[in-house]
Amino acid sequence: MVEKNIEGELAVLLEEGRRFFPPKSFSEKANIKDENIYEEAKNDREGFWAKFANELHWFKKWDRVLEWDPPHAKWFVGGKINVSYNCVDRHIQTGVRNKAAIIWEGEQGDQRTLTYWDLYREVNKFANVLKSLGVEKGDRIAIYMPMIPELPIAMLACARVGAVHTVVFGGFSAESLRDRINDAQAKVLIAADGGYRRGGIIPLKHDADYAIKETPSIKHVVIVERGRFPLRIKEGRDHWWHRLMQEAKPYCEPEPMDAEDMLYTLYTSGTTGKPKGIIHTTGGYLTGVYATTKLVFDLKDDDVYWCTADIGWVTGHSYVVYGPLALGATVVMYEGAPDWPDRDRFWQIVEKYGVTIFYTAPTAIRAFMKWGIEWLKKHNLSSLRLLGTVGEPINPEAWMWYHKYVGQEKCPVVDTWWQTETGMILITPLPGITPLKPGSATKPFPGVDADVLNEKGESVKIGGGYLAITSPWPAMLRGIYGDPERYIEQYWSKWNKGIYFTADGAKRDEEGYFWLLGRVDDVMSVAGHRISTMEVESALVDHPGVAESAVVGIPHEIKGQVIVAFVTIKDNHSPGKEMEDELKEHVVKKIGSIARPERIIFSADLPKTRSGKIMRRLLRDIAEGKVLGDTTTLADPGIVEKLKEKYTEE
Ligand code: PRX
Numbered sequence: 001m002v003e004k005n006i007e008g009e010l011a012v013l014l015e016e017g018r019r020f021f022p023p024k025s026f027s028e029k030a031n032i033k034d035e036n037i038y039e040e041a042k043n044d045r046e047g048f049w050a051k052f053a054n055e056l057h058w059f060k061k062w063d064r065v066l067e068w069d070p071p072h073a074k075w076f077v078g079g080k081i082n083v084s085y086n087c088v089d090r091h092i093q094t095g096v097r098n099k100a101a102i103i104w105e106g107e108q109g110d111q112r113t114l115t116y117w118d119l120y121r122e123v124n125k126f127a128n129v130l131k132s133l134g135v136e137k138g139d140r141i142a143i144y145m146p147m148i149p150e151l152p153i154a155m156l157a158c159a160r161v162g163a164v165h166t167v168v169f170g171g172f173s174a175e176s177l178r179d180r181i182n183d184a185q186a187k188v189l190i191a192a193d194g195g196y197r198r199g200g201i202i203p204l205k206h207d208a209d210y211a212i213k214e215t216p217s218i219k220h221v222v223i224v225e226r227g228r229f230p231l232r233i234k235e236g237r238d239h240w241w242h243r244l245m246q247e248a249k250p251y252c253e254p255e256p257m258d259a260e261d262m263l264y265t266l267y268t269s270g271t272t273g274k275p276k277g278i279i280h281t282t283g284g285y286l287t288g289v290y291a292t293t294k295l296v297f298d299l300k301d302d303d304v305y306w307c308t309a310d311i312g313w314v315t316g317h318s319y320v321v322y323g324p325l326a327l328g329a330t331v332v333m334y335e336g337a338p339d340w341p342d343r344d345r346f347w348q349i350v351e352k353y354g355v356t357i358f359y360t361a362p363t364a365i366r367a368f369m370k371w372g373i374e375w376l377k378k379h380n381l382s383s384l385r386l387l388g389t390v391g392e393p394i395n396p397e398a399w400m401w402y403h404k405y406v407g408q409e410k411c412p413v414v415d416t417w418w419q420t421e422t423g424m425i426l427i428t429p430l431p432g433i434t435p436l437k438p439g440s441a442t443k444p445f446p447g448v449d450a451d452v453l454n455e456k457g458e459s460v461k462i463g464g465g466y467l468a469i470t471s472p473w474p475a476m477l478r479g480i481y482g483d484p485e486r487y488i489e490q491y492w493s494k495w496n497k498g499i500y501f502t503a504d505g506a507k508r509d510e511e512g513y514f515w516l517l518g519r520v521d522d523v524m525s526v527a528g529h530r531i532s533t534m535e536v537e538s539a540l541v542d543h544p545g546v547a548e549s550a551v552v553g554i555p556h557e558i559k560g561q562v563i564v565a566f567v568t569i570k571d572n573h574s575p576g577k578e579m580e581d582e583l584k585e586h587v588v589k590k591i592g593s594i595a596r597p598e599r600i601i602f603s604a605d606l607p608k609t610r611s612g613k614i615m616r617r618l619l620r621d622i623a624e625g626k627v628l629g630d631t632t633t634l635a636d637p638g639i640v641e642k643l644k645e646k647y648t649e650e
Contacts (some may be wrong), residue, residue: 020403020436022412026385030432031298037430041446048447049075049474052291053283056081056326057090059256062283066472071492071500073472074260075284082254083263083286084127084160087325088120089254096301096328103304103353104149107196107336114149116328119156122149122245126157127252129244133188133220137162137255140265142186142218144168144177144208146195147335150224150241151311152321154190155264159282162255164262166277169312170195170202172592176275178211180267183277184481185217190241194229198337205231259283265481266314268420269530270490271521273538277481278420280317286326288424288475292445293323296414296428297357298386306332307359307388308346313529314420315390318475319359323424338364343371347379358406359388359416361528365398365406366558373405381406386431388414391528392560393516399438417441417467417516419502420530421491423475426450427467427514440513448473452508457495460508466520467506468499476500522616524553524561529594531563533616536597539590540565543583545573550606550614551597554623562598564623566606566634575602599623603634605641 027033041048046065053062053076062079091097101119104112114122135141141163145151151167158165166184168177181189191208194201205223209232212218223231224241233240257263263285265277293299297319305324309315324331332353338346346368350358368375387407389399394415403413413436417427427450429442436442444450449471452460480487494501505517519525522533533551540549548568553561567583569575580600588596601623607615621627622634634640 017437020412020438022432022434023410026298026410026412027432029300030430031300032295032430032432035433037446038443045447045471049284049287049291052294053079053287053474056086056286056290058283062259068472068498070496070498071488073284073476073478075281075472075474076259076287079259079283080256081259081283081286082160082257083282083322083326084123084156085254086286087156087159087322088116088123091116091328092120094328099328100330101325101328102149102152102331102333104333105335105349105352106148107199107334107340112149119153119325121250122153123156123160124250124252125245125248126153127160128248129222129241130157130161130163130188131252132244132248133222133239135161135163135188137257138262139163139188140166140184140186142166142168142177142181142184142189144170144189144191144204145224146170146192146197146202146204146226147310147333148192148195148224148226149333150190150192152325152333155311155317155321156325157252159263160252160254162257162261165264167264167266167312167317169310169592170204171310171312171594173589174207174210175590176592177208178214180275180277181211181215181218183267184265186215187217188220188222189215189218190222190224192224192226193231194227196227196336198340201227201229203229203231205229257282260478262478264317266317266420268314269523269532269535271523271532271534273532273534275535276483276486276490278477279479279481280423280475281478284474284476285423286322288473289318289323290326292425292428293319293327293329295430296416296425296445297324297359297388298431299324299327299329299357301328303329303356304332304354304383305329305357305359306334306349306353306355308334308338308364309359309361309390314423315359318424338367339371342375343368344375344378347376347381350381350384351379354383356383357386357388358384359390361391362389362394362398363392363527363559365389365394365402366560368406369398369401370558376405381408384408384411386414387411388416390416390418390425392525393518394439396438403438412436413438415439415441417504417514421477422469422473423477424473426469426473427516437513440509440515442513444514450514452506452514453495453499457499462508462510464505464507464517466494467502467504467514467516468495469502470499524551524563526553526561526563526594527559531591531595535591536563536565536587536595539587539595540567540583542590543586545569545579546583548606550616550619552616552620552623554620556598563595564599564601564619565597566601566603566619566623568603568606601634603640604636605634607640
C-alpha cells in the first residue's frame with residue numbers, strides 16, 4: 001500500500017482539487033502549443049483529419065474525406081494506400097533509415113535492435129513468404145505469438161500483401177484460438193514454439209496444435225523458433241519461419257489497398273458468450289493512430305517510446321505497432337513480466353534504453369505502488385518526459401503516485417480513454433496544453449465529438465450518464481466480422497443510428513472534463529483485460545458438474561476487478577475445494593488464464609427476478625461480503641429467497 005505520509009499528502013491534494021499544468025519547458029517544445037486546435041478541428045472536422053492523412057503516403061489520393069450513412073462510415077473514399085509502405089518504405093527513403101525502429105528486450109535479458117532498414121527487409125521477405133504459401137489479398141491470417149519482433153513483422157507483412165491479420169493474445173487458451181480462427185476462417189496461422197513468462201515457458205505451438213485439430217480453414221502453420229522448445233512438426237503443413245525466410249526474395253511490391261479495405265480484425269468481449277471480431281480498415285485507421293500518436297504522445301524524432309501493452313490487445317496494435325512506426329519512432333518492446341527477475345524490471349529497461357515516453361495500465365501502476373518506491377530508486381529515470389495510462393479508470397491515488405515517483409513531478413500524465421472498437425484514443429489530454437486533474441481523461445481529442453447522455457439521449461452538461469460519441473472518427477470500427485446486425489444493435493441502437501454507444505459510464509464536471517466510471521454492461525475489466533460475465537458463465541456450464549452459474553466482477557485493489565462465480569452444481573457432484581479448483585482450471589482451459597475466477601461460491605439457487613434475470617447486484621453484494629458476511633456456500637435456497645426480498649427487482 002501507499003506509505004502513510006503519501007496517503008496524507010494525497011488526501012490534501014485531492015481535497016483542494018489541484019490541477020497539474022504542463023511544465024513550461026514541456027509546453028514550449030510540444031507538438032501542440034495552442035488551444036486553437038480544438039476550434040479549428042470543430043470548424044472543419046474533415047479538413048482536420050485530411051491534414052494528417054496528407055502526411056502519409058498515398059498511391060492515389062482520396063476523392064472524398066468522409067461518406068457518412070449512419071451507422072456506416074467510409075473515410076478517404078477512393079484513396080489507395082498501403083500501411084506497411086507507410087510504416088517502413090517511407091522511412092528508408094529518409095535519414096530515418098538506420099534509426100532503431102524496434103529495440104527488443106527478451107525476458108531473459110537478450111536484446112535485438114532492428115533499424116527501419118532491417119525492418120523493411122524482414123517485412124518484405126516475410127510478405128514474400130506469405131505469397132509463397134498462397135496468401136492473397138483479403139485472406140485472413142491468425143497470429144499467436146509472444147512479444148517478439150516477428151510479431152510486428154508478421155502484421156506488417158500481412159498489411160503489405162493485403163491480408164487481414166487476427167492477432168490472438170498468447171494468454172488465450174487453445175480453445176479460444178480455435179474459435180477465433182474458425183470465426184475468421186483464417187488460412188494461415190503464424191505462431192512461435194513458445195514464449196517466456198516469469199522464467200517459465202508458454203507452450204504456444206503445443207496449444208496451437210490442439211486448436212488446429214478443429215480448424216479446417218488452416219492450410220499452413222509458420223513457426224518462429226523462440227526457444228528451442230520441444231514440439232511436433234507436421235510435414236507439409238508446418239514450416240519454420242527461419243527456413244522460409246532464407247529462401248524468400250528481398251522485395252515484395254506493396255499492394256495498393258483501398259482506404260476501406262480491411263486491415264485487421266481483433267476479437268473482444270461483449271455482452272454475449274461469443275467474442276466479436278472487430279473490423280478495422282486501412283486509410284482512416286492509419287490516419288487516426290498516426291494523428292493521436294503524434295499529438296497525445298507528443299512524439300519527436302529523438303524519442304524512445306515504450307508502450308508496455310502486449311500486441312495481442314488493441315493498445316499494442318495501435319500504439320506499439322501502427323501509430324509509432326508510421327511516425328518513424330523508436331519503439332521499445334519487452335517480452336516478459338514486470339516482476340521478472342525482480343520488481344524493478346521496467347525501471348531497469350527505462351534506464352537501459354533511455355525511455356522518454358512510457359505508456360502503461362493502471363493495474364501495473366497499482367502493483368508498482370504496492371511493491372514500493374525502493375524499486376524505482378535503484379534506477380535513473382531522468383530520461384522520462386511523458387507518461388500515459390490506458391485500459392481502465394485510474395484512481396487519483398495511483399495517478400498521483402505515478403506522477404510523483406515515476407514522472408518525478410516533471411512529466412505530464414496522459415490518461416487516454418478508448419476501446420478496441422474505437423481503434424484510436426478519443427478522450428485524452430494534449431500534454432503541452434491541457435491542465436490535468438488526477439483521475440480524469442480530460443477532454444475529447446480535437447475532431448472528436450463526445451457527450452454524456454442520459455437514458456433518453458439528452459445531453460447531461462454537468463453530471464453522470466453514458467459516454468457517447470456523436471460523430472464518426474477515422475479509426476472507428478467498420479463492423480463485426482460476419483455479424484452486421486450485431487454491429488448496429490450493439491453500438492448504434494441505444495439512441496439513434498448516428499450516435500455510438502460506448503457502454504461506459506461517465507461524469508462531466510463544471511469545466512467539461514470527462515471522468516470515466518467503468519462499464520455499464522456485463523463486461524468486466526480484470527487487470528485491464530476485458531472479459532464478459534457471459535463468457536465465463538458459458539465456460540463454467542460447459543463443465544459436466546455445473547447446472548447453472550452467474551459471474552460478477554468485484555473491486556480489487558490492484559487488478560481493478562476480479563471474477564467471482566456463483567455456481568449451482570449437479571446432484572452427483574459435491575462442492576468443496578477440489579471442485580473449486582477443477583472449475584477454475586476448466587475456465588482457464590476454455591478461455592485462458594486471464595479469466596481464472598478468483599473465487600467460486602457454491603449456491604443451491606441463484607437469485608433471479610420473476611422474468612428470470614439474474615440479480616447481479618445482489619450477487620455482487622454477497623461476493624463483496626456486504627450481506628451474509630464471509631459466506632462461501634449458499635446452501636440453503638431459503639437464504640437466497642430472504643435476500644431477494646431486501647432487493648428491488650433490477
Ligand atoms: O471501460 C473502458 C476501459 O476499457 C474499455 C475498453 O477495453 P478494450 O477494448 O480492451 O481496450 C482497452 C484499451 C484501449 C473501455 O470501454 N478504458 C479504456 N481506457 C480507459 C478506460 N476506462 C477509463 N479510463 C481510461 N483511460
